[in-house]
Amino acid sequence: MTSMPTPDPSAERPADRVAIVGTGLIGTSIAMAAARAGCTVRGWDIDPDVAARAAARSGLTACTTVNEAVTGADLVIISTPIGAVARSVSAALRAAPDAVVADAASIKEHVVAEVHAMADPQDLPRYVPSHPLGGSERSGPEHASASVVDGIVWAVTPTDEVEPEAVGRLEGWIGRIGAQPVRLSPERHDRLVAFASHLPQVASTSLMGLAATEEAGEPEILLLAAGGFRDLTRLAASNPSLWSEILVANRDRVASAIDLYVSRLVAIRDEVLEGRGADVERTFDEAKRARLTLATKPTVRAGVAVVQVEIPDEPGALARITAVLGDGRVNIEDLQIVHSPEGGRGTVHLTVAAATAEEASHVLAAGGYDPIRLA
Amino acid sequence: MTSMPTPDPSAERPADRVAIVGTGLIGTSIAMAAARAGCTVRGWDIDPDVAARAAARSGLTACTTVNEAVTGADLVIISTPIGAVARSVSAALRAAPDAVVADAASIKEHVVAEVHAMADPQDLPRYVPSHPLGGSERSGPEHASASVVDGIVWAVTPTDEVEPEAVGRLEGWIGRIGAQPVRLSPERHDRLVAFASHLPQVASTSLMGLAATEEAGEPEILLLAAGGFRDLTRLAASNPSLWSEILVANRDRVASAIDLYVSRLVAIRDEVLEGRGADVERTFDEAKRARLTLATKPTVRAGVAVVQVEIPDEPGALARITAVLGDGRVNIEDLQIVHSPEGGRGTVHLTVAAATAEEASHVLAAGGYDPIRLA
Numbered sequence: 111m112t113s114m115p116t117p118d119p120s121a122e123r124p125a126d127r128v129a130i131v132g133t134g135l136i137g138t139s140i141a142m143a144a145a146r147a148g149c150t151v152r153g154w155d156i157d158p159d160v161a162a163r164a165a166a167r168s169g170l171t172a173c174t175t176v177n178e179a180v181t182g183a184d185l186v187i188i189s190t191p192i193g194a195v196a197r198s199v200s201a202a203l204r205a206a207p208d209a210v211v212a213d214a215a216s217i218k219e220h221v222v223a224e225v226h227a228m229a230d231p232q233d234l235p236r237y238v239p240s241h242p243l244g245g246s247e248r249s250g251p252e253h254a255s256a257s258v259v260d261g262i263v264w265a266v267t268p269t270d271e272v273e274p275e276a277v278g279r280l281e282g283w284i285g286r287i288g289a290q291p292v293r294l295s296p297e298r299h300d301r302l303v304a305f306a307s308h309l310p311q312v313a314s315t316s317l318m319g320l321a322a323t324e325e326a327g328e329p330e331i332l333l334l335a336a337g338g339f340r341d342l343t344r345l346a347a348s349n350p351s352l353w354s355e356i357l358v359a360n361r362d363r364v365a366s367a368i369d370l371y372v373s374r375l376v377a378i379r380d381e382v383l384e385g386r387g388a389d390v391e392r393t394f395d396e397a398k399r400a401r402l403t404l405a406t407k408p409t410v411r412a413g414v415a416v417v418q419v420e421i422p423d424e425p426g427a428l429a430r431i432t433a434v435l436g437d438g439r440v441n442i443e444d445l446q447i448v449h450s451p452e453g454g455r456g457t458v459h460l461t462v463a464a465a466t467a468e469e470a471s472h473v474l475a476a477g478g479y480d481p482i483r484l485a
Numbered sequence: 486m487t488s489m490p491t492p493d494p495s496a497e498r499p500a501d502r503v504a505i506v507g508t509g510l511i512g513t514s515i516a517m518a519a520a521r522a523g524c525t526v527r528g529w530d531i532d533p534d535v536a537a538r539a540a541a542r543s544g545l546t547a548c549t550t551v552n553e554a555v556t557g558a559d560l561v562i563i564s565t566p567i568g569a570v571a572r573s574v575s576a577a578l579r580a581a582p583d584a585v586v587a588d589a590a591s592i593k594e595h596v597v598a599e600v601h602a603m604a605d606p607q608d609l610p611r612y613v614p615s616h617p618l619g620g621s622e623r624s625g626p627e628h629a630s631a632s633v634v635d636g637i638v639w640a641v642t643p644t645d646e647v648e649p650e651a652v653g654r655l656e657g658w659i660g661r662i663g664a665q666p667v668r669l670s671p672e673r674h675d676r677l678v679a680f681a682s683h684l685p686q687v688a689s690t691s692l693m694g695l696a697a698t699e700e701a702g703e704p705e706i707l708l709l710a711a712g713g714f715r716d717l718t719r720l721a722a723s724n725p726s727l728w729s730e731i732l733v734a735n736r737d738r739v740a741s742a743i744d745l746y747v748s749r750l751v752a753i754r755d756e757v758l759e760g761r762g763a764d765v766e767r768t769f770d771e772a773k774r775a776r777l778t779l780a781t782k783p784t785v786r787a788g789v790a791v792v793q794v795e796i797p798d799e800p801g802a803l804a805r806i807t808a809v810l811g812d813g814r815v816n817i818e819d820l821q822i823v824h825s826p827e828g829g830r831g832t833v834h835l836t837v838a839a840a841t842a843e844e845a846s847h848v849l850a851a852g853g854y855d856p857i858r859l860a
Binding site: 345361 | 618628638640667669673678680681682685686687688689690691692693694695696697699700703705706707708709713714715716717718719720721722723725726728729732733736737739740742743744745747749750751753754758760761762763765766767768769771772775776777778779795803804805807808810811816817820
């Protein structure tokens with residue numbers, strides 16, 4: 111890459127000219143974060159109307175062909191559906207010989223294999239597989255926001271063929287637009303997301319499907335379903351065609367993760383059925399300790415802290431706590447009313463930037479609350 | 486029961502004198518809801534210090550013996566750990582011959598069998614098994630609140646032996662203190678909670694345990710765990726000894742529910758592994774439709790509605806929406822920032838009393854929001 115002509119030798123910034131191929135919610139959100147960081151952004155979508163709406167939302171320049179969008183780019187991000195990634199990567203590598211081309215698909219090994227089968231081998235040193243772990247339950251450029259990218263983990267999963275400088279250009283740009291690059295191999299990425307993302311999705315969908323089937327004969331089942339059931343089935347409302355594509359593409363690892371999960375379920379089942387209360391308690395205790403450790407770790411969003419506060423159950427209680435923090439100029443990243451296994455309430459988990467956690471606790475204490483920092 | 490001498494013939498209220506046996510979080514919360522409704526409340530706990538703290542919190546009169554607490558009571562609620570329920574019920578039935586005695590254990594058939602084996606058979610018409618589906622992730626009388634009981638489903642599960650008037654006295658009183666009585670048989674209760682409560686607990690604990698085991702070799706697994714993983718593992722922080730007791734006591738139904746769940750997981754696994762994308766999509770689509778239907782149904786809390794609102798990602802955004810509702814005198818029952826499978830944000834689900842849902846939407850629209858009523 112050092113021998114490649116630099117489009118603007120005076121520029122210190124590694125990727126000023128960015129092209130987005132596929133301008134749905136994630137592509138347009140990336141465009142907005144890039145524009146905010148001073149990049150010029152061009153975009154293309156297979157649906158010209160989507161590209162036009164992305165342009166209206168983000169200010170990117172909508173192009174009528176992929177070639178027009180990527181020509182002269184320093185960096186191309188392919189954010190199409192998985193099935194179109196390899197074709198788009200190959201076309202972009204060909205049309206933009208100075209560009210690093212990265213994709214944003216949520217599985218990697220399958221996509222890498224497709225790209226390697228389709229692209230010109232001499233272009234492969236410039237192809238960096240990646241996966242920004244951000245999104246929204248909405249879709250379409252109308253709902254895009256730079257905040258979708260802020261602070262997220264962006265997995266960067268280069269193969270051996272990739273030039274180190276291509277990886278560096280992408281990683282530097284990821285940090286510049288506000289996300290956090292995390293490097294790992296495609297195989298490892300796919301194995302980890304099978305546990306951390308794909309298995310939870312399958313577990314949630316299976317639970318909801320089972321309850322729905324049972325409900326046909328027992329309409330009152332959901333009357334007895336408390337907050338815990340709601341927590342566990344929230345993911346079941348996710349996009350079926352997207353998930354079908356992801357799971358099938360990562361099939362071996364997903365199947366292995368399900369197998370391990372089933373083994374654990376069967377082990378607990380046997381402990382329960384045989385009345386081995388002490389074993390059940392030990393199993394639950396191990397999981398509880400792991401979950402409490404998880405509460406002390408940031409998950410996808412780096413640099414956040416969680417503060418727990420009890421609030422009274424009365425009108426205006428949430429308005430008061432959010433106003434106290436607003437007056438204290440502390441931004442709330444997230445707020446959750448924590449549900450117990452059987453549906454209590456009154457405890458709030460506030461997620462704030464780690465840098466403001468001490469200030470948040472101070473502001474809350476001054477406001478008469480008794481904050482407990484969890485993470 | 487009609488032949489039983491009424492303690493105060495002029496009273497229209499069915500249960501003015503209440504005794505609570507076991508004054509932990511749920512017992513003390515029930516005491517507070519009863520006191521609010523005008524009942525006089527006495528309480529006893531095996532730990533005199535707990536009883537004293539319950540008295541300080543709720544105003545109940547702490548007694549030094551069960552007999553002292555229940556003498557002269559119209560209604561006794563047994564809210565001890567499961568293992569102590571049958572003994573406490575039997576003692577209360579004996580010591581308070583005019584009282585209806587109800588327990589609050591979260592499983593019923595096992596407890597009923599223990600009571601039937603231990604109590605004087607002639608007392609059984611006055612024993613009404615029940616289960617208030619409320620609680621908190623906290624424990625101890627210090628964290629009790631009448632709000633723990635407000636609007637919850639309180640399952641009432643009489644056997645054939647129970648006098649209809651005893652059931653009526655309990656159900657009338659449940660409604661009077663602000664909860665919602667739902668009658669079903671002990672067997673049906675246990676079968677339904679196995680699916681709606683016990684299985685979600687096992688699913689969550691198993692997922693957290695598996696991720697913790699995997700993490701030993703792959704420390705970055707939780708870095709890739711987004712909001713969905715957090716949702717699914719929240720229950721895993723629940724009390725291990727309490728859950729061990731519940732699951733073992735309901736062992737047959739829990740094992741059956743796990744078996745059905747495992748069958749579904751294995752079916753999805755096979756669809757995925759065989760690359761049957763259309764089948765995976767159909768499975769996901771069925772669960773998605775069921776989950777969207779669930780969003781239109783109140784779960785444990787009757788009489789609530791859910792309104793969805795998008796908020797900008799900027800400081801004070803939550804303070805503003807909660808203030809708009811507070812100014813409009815709309816009480817927020819619950820607030821959730823909805824997470825997508827990959828961790829987006831910006832959509833808030835507000836739960837409000839159903840009677841105020843229209844007013845909430847009006848107030849929000851007047852405040853510049855675009856509310857969507859989900860339920």
